[in-house]
Each structure stands twice: as C-alpha cells, then as structure tokens.
Amino acid sequence: MGTTQLESVPExxxxxxxxxxxxxxxxxxxxxxxxxxxRDLAARFGVARATLRQALExxxxxxxxxxxxxxxxxxxxxxxxxxxGTEHQIWPGTGDDAWQAVDSAVAAPPAAVATxxxxxxxxxxxxVRRSRVxxxxxxxxxxxxxPQASVPALTAIDTPSGPARARAVxxxxxxxxxxxxxxxxxxGSARADDAKELDRLPGAPVLVVTTRFFAEGRTAALSVATxxxxxxxxxxxxxxxxxxxxxxxxxxx
Amino acid sequence: MGTTQLESVPExxxxxxxxxxxxxxxxxxxxxxxxxxxRDLAARFGVARATLRQALExxxxxxxxxxxxxxxxxxxxxxxxxxxGTEHQIWPGTGDDAWQAVDSAVAAPPAAVATxxxxxxxxxxxxVRRSRVxxxxxxxxxxxxxPQASVPALTAIDTPSGPARARAVxxxxxxxxxxxxxxxxxxGSARADDAKELDRLPGAPVLVVTTRFFAEGRTAALSVATxxxxxxxxxxxxxxxxxxxxxxxxxxx
Numbered sequence: 001m002g003t004t005q006l007e008s009v010p011e012x013x014x015x016x017x018x019x020x021x022x023x024x025x026x027x028x029x030x031x032x033x034x035x036x037x038x039r040d041l042a043a044r045f046g047v048a049r050a051t052l053r054q055a056l057e058x059x060x061x062x063x064x065x066x067x068x069x070x071x072x073x074x075x076x077x078x079x080x081x082x083x084x085g086t087e088h089q090i091w092p093g094t095g096d097d098a099w100q101a102v103d104s105a106v107a108a109p110p111a112a113v114a115t116x117x118x119x120x121x122x123x124x125x126x127x128v129r130r131s132r133v134x135x136x137x138x139x140x141x142x143x144x145x146x147p148q149a150s151v152p153a154l155t156a157i158d159t160p161s162g163p164a165r166a167r168a169v170x171x172x173x174x175x176x177x178x179x180x181x182x183x184x185x186x187x188g189s190a191r192a193d194d195a196k197e198l199d200r201l202p203g204a205p206v207l208v209v210t211t212r213f214f215a216e217g218r219t220a221a222l223s224v225a226t227x228x229x230x231x232x233x234x235x236x237x238x239x240x241x242x243x244x245x246x247x248x249x250x251x252x253x
Numbered sequence: 254m255g256t257t258q259l260e261s262v263p264e265x266x267x268x269x270x271x272x273x274x275x276x277x278x279x280x281x282x283x284x285x286x287x288x289x290x291x292r293d294l295a296a297r298f299g300v301a302r303a304t305l306r307q308a309l310e311x312x313x314x315x316x317x318x319x320x321x322x323x324x325x326x327x328x329x330x331x332x333x334x335x336x337x338g339t340e341h342q343i344w345p346g347t348g349d350d351a352w353q354a355v356d357s358a359v360a361a362p363p364a365a366v367a368t369x370x371x372x373x374x375x376x377x378x379x380x381v382r383r384s385r386v387x388x389x390x391x392x393x394x395x396x397x398x399x400p401q402a403s404v405p406a407l408t409a410i411d412t413p414s415g416p417a418r419a420r421a422v423x424x425x426x427x428x429x430x431x432x433x434x435x436x437x438x439x440x441g442s443a444r445a446d447d448a449k450e451l452d453r454l455p456g457a458p459v460l461v462v463t464t465r466f467f468a469e470g471r472t473a474a475l476s477v478a479t480x481x482x483x484x485x486x487x488x489x490x491x492x493x494x495x496x497x498x499x500x501x502x503x504x505x506x
Binding site: 012014015026054057058061062063079081084111180181182183184185186187188189192202203205207229230232233234235236237 | 435482
C-alpha cells in the first residue's frame with residue numbers, strides 16, 4: 001500500500017486480498033477482460049469464497065471491477081472525469097452545457113425540494129428532466145425544479161411536451177439575472193427512473209450533486225443531478241478535466 | 254415522490270417500502286431514536302424480512318439511518334455540510350484550514366499517486382496525515398503526498414516526528430508559489446487506518462476528494478482526503494456552507 005509506516009491498524013483478511021487482487025488486475029488483466037469464476041479465484045489465492053466476495057465488492061465499490069449479469073465480473077475502465085463547473089455561474093442550458101433536455105412536467109416536488117425552494121409543500125413546480133452523456137455513455141440524470149414564480153410567462157405559453165417543453169422552461173428561466181449558485185455532493189442511491197436512464201439497478205450507489213440557483217433574492221431553481229458512482233469521477237477547478245491516469249480510486253486502496 | 258408524471262418505470266417492492274419508511278421516519282421518529290426490530294417492522298408493513306432489509310440498506314446509503322452494533326438501527330441526524338473550498342487556492346495548512354496535522358512519514362506512495370506526482374514508482378515522498386473534525390465528530394482523514402523536491406530544505410532539518418514534523422513539511426511546502434489546484438470527488442472505500450480514524454469499518458463507503466497542487470510548473474503536492482459518506486455532504490461555492498434542511502439525500506429518494 002506504500003504507506004505502511006503510517007498503518008498501525010491490522011487489516012481484515014479480505015482487505016489484504018483486495019490489495020493483492022488490485023495488483024493482479026494491473027499486471028495480468030486488461031480493461032474489459034472477464035475474471036475467472038469465484039471458485040477458481042478463491043483457489044488461486046487460497047481464500048474462502050466469502051472472503052473473495054468481500055474483496056470483489058470492495059474493488060467494485062472503488063470502480064476497479066464491474067459486475068454484469070450474464071457477463072460476469074470484468075475489469076472496469078478508468079473512471080471518466082466529469083467536469084462540474086464552479087467558477088462560471090451560469091443558468092442550466094446556457095454556455096457549453098453538457099446536458100440534453102429530455103422532458104418537462106408540472107408536479108409537487110419532494111418535501112426537501114419544496115423546503116429548499118421555499119415553496120408550499122404541495123405547490124406544483126416545473127420539473128425538467130435532463131440527461132448527460134460523456135464519451136458515449138450516460139453518466140448522469142438530472143431533475144431541475146423550477147417554481148412557477150421563476151418562469152411566470154411560461155404558463156401563458158402553450159408549449160408542446162417533451163424536449164421542446166423542457167427547453168422552453170430553461171429559456172424562460174434564463175430571463176432572470178443569476179445572482180449566485182452553490183453546490184453540494186453526497187452519496188445517494190439511484191431512483192428507479194434514474195437507474196434505468198443510467199443503465200443501473202435501482203438503489204445503485206450514485207453521487208448526488210445538488211445545485212441551488214439564486215435570483216431575485218431567492219432560490220429560483222434547484223437541480224438534483226445523479227451521477228453514476230461506479231464510472232464517474234466528478235472534477236472541479238480550472239484544470240479539473242485533466243485525468244489522473246489509473247484513477248484516484250486507486251489511491252483510496 | 255412528487256414526480257410521478259415522470260416515472261414510467263415500475264419500482265421494485267423494497268423501493269416502494271423505502272419511500273413509505275422514509276415518510277414514517279419523518280412523521281413518527283426523532284433523530285437518534287432506535288427503530289423497532291426487523292421482525293416487528295416487517296410485520297407492520299406486511300413485507301418479507303429480506304424486502305425490509307433491502308429498504309433499510311437503501312436508507313442507510315442515503316444517510317437516513319445508522320446501523321451500529323450493540324445499539325441497533327437509529328434515525329440518523331441530517332448530514333453535515335462540509336465546505337470544500339474551490340474559489341481560494343491556498344496551500345494546505347494556511348488560511349482558515351479545518352485540518353489538524355497528525356503525523357508525517359517518508360515512504361513510497363501508491364502507484365497512482367506516483368503517476369500523478371510524476372515521481373519514480375519507488376521514490377519515497379513525505380506523507381503527511383491530517384484529520385478534519387466537524388461539529389465535534391471526525392469527518393475526514395487526509396494523506397498529503399509531498400515529493401522531497403517540493404521541500405528541499407526539509408531533509409536538512411532535524412524535526413521531531415508527529416504533528417510537529419507534519420507542520421514542518423507544510424511550512425516548507427508553503428514557501429513555494431501556488432500556481433493552481435484542481436479537485437476530483439469520487440466514491441471509494443475506507444482503508445483500515447482511515448476507517449479507524451473515522452469510526453467506521455474498513456471498506457465503508459467514503460467520498461474521496463483528490464486535490465492536486467501545482468507549483469513550479471508541476472504537481473508539487475497531492476492530497477487524498479477521505480470523507481465519511483454516511484454523515485457528510487460536501488459543499489462547494491460561496492454559500493456552499495448553507496444547509497438544505499433535511500438534506501438533498503432526501504431528494505434522491
């Protein structure tokens with residue numbers, strides 16, 4: 001692990017195995033290669049199946065392995081660095097926006113969203129769904145919550161449904177002067193609809209990026225973006241897009 | 254869930270149960286309260302134990318529940334917003350730094366760190382361990398990797414070990430002119446030593462924040478900070494410290 005002088009804590013057996021497996025992945029396997037079955041692996045490393053499974057789960061959590069039904073366990077490609085802009089404060093849908101508008105609806109938001117938007121609990125808001133694709137793969141799904149007060153002219157406009165409707169909401173929102181925004185990143189689990197869009201199972205670990213957009217002295221819009229935690233590394237800062245090859249997830253192990 | 258118009262995807266049974274449980278937590282339980290045992294809960298909601306367990310696991314992933322051996326399953330407090338500065342680019346240990354220096358050692362870094370630092374694979378670097386406490390609880394553990402070339406004067410200085418040694422490395426590092434930095438956030442699993450420091454089990458999900466510090470046209474230092482994923486929400490931006498009450502993790506459900 002390279003930092004042994006600092007490690008006074010005994011590590012569980014599966015953890016040591018994880019380290020050994022990780023080195024084997026580097027030296028003996030290529031990205032996309034299918035691992036031998038659990039029985040053979042357990043035999044090779046002289047461990048119990050249960051110990052092996054724990055180690056494989058860790059490597060999956062760290063993005064080193066992918067487990068796909070019908071395929072087996074494969075060596076994962078390095079995580080994709082997905083830039084989360086923080087310098088430039090812009091409205092969704094402006095600038096070099098990596099998001100594609102999918103649909104829009106009007107519905108009551110979750111309680112926490114209503115709280116953040118300071119709208120009454122059951123008051124319907126515009127809910128714009130967008131999706132983000134990186135290197136040809138879906139990496140994130142977003143729900144953008146826009147109070148009707150932020151887009152007053154919209155209700156009067158008879159816009160079609162689908163992407164056109166979503167873009168109409170964004171266009172109206174962009175009429176406001178953006179005063180500021182902030183972001184939070186935390187661990188979550190994929191909702192069924194997000195999971196389908198991200199080609200994951202419901203409940204899969206995701207990184208949830210919540211962005212508040214401030215205008216007219218209030219929260220004019222709230223974005224809840226769900227990123228695949230297995231394939232994504234969220235990058236921040238000027239050169240944030242730069243890849244650290246074979247990935248910081250390695251540094252956590 | 255408030256966005257039913259957008260949800261064409263059928264949700265698995267445990268997922269529906271999770272939503273029902275989540276509402277019950279809001280209306281019937283207080284933070285720190287111990288949940289009834291699984292048998293009673295399964296009976297009350299009329300589901301199989303396996304289904305209940307899946308739902309409980311989801312709620313734990315989203316930070317709503319905490320499972321502690323000997324205590325049982327308790328209602329978790331809202332996640333703590335931990336500010337990750339991005340505007341001001343400063344060296345570790347300067348400004349209103351929330352980190353405490355713990356120790357320092359000289360050892361070969363993990364392969365991915367050596368790659369990021371562009372140092373030879375086996376070349377030893379200074380490894381400074383720091384820890385971050387928020388609201389009285391340990392929230393993050395950091396390993397700061399500093400190539401000896403970044404602190405040339407240090408090797409000549411006979412500094413004691415422990416925090417004093419760690420601070421000496423930081424002081425020397427701060428002599429360089431910081432030209433820039435970038436950050437990446439991703440999902441990882443807690444190393445044994447970090448886990449102990451964070452009061453977690455090895456392999457627990459963590460948010461890994463990797464920061465590269467640039468000086469003299471190269472990566473002069475690399476920080477790998479491990480945050481508790483269950484209790485932390487990483488916040489970015491001017492008003493990033495502002496709490497969104499009862500937490501964006503709710504918005505992911």
